[in-house]
Amino acid sequence: MTASLHxxxxLLMQQAIHALPAPVLRALDAWSHRVARRRALKRQQKWQQRKAAAKAAPAAGAVYHLKPWRD
Incomplete structure (x- = not known):
């Protein structure tokens, strides 16, 4: 039931979008492109921060503490 409803x-949304005038479609496409670009830049910045943190971590020197044996 829900699959056919979805x-x-x-299909209804697809038909409605195709029925829009060309200038509206271009405006929606431009907006979508701006949103996608903004999200891509955020992902890139997060990745660069993680990469910089990973580079800095070994320089600080990771210390491994042995745990005592358990009987």
Whole structure:
């Protein structure tokens, strides 16, 4: 039941989008591109921060503490 409902809603949305005038479609496409670019830059910044943190961690010197044996 829900799968067919989701399918029909998807098809309805697809038809509605294709019925929009070209200038509106271009505006939506430009907005989508800006959002995607902004998210990609955020992902890149997070990745660079993780990479910098990983580089700095070995320089600080990781210390391993042995745990006593358990009987």
């Amino acid at each position: 399918n029909s809603l998807f």
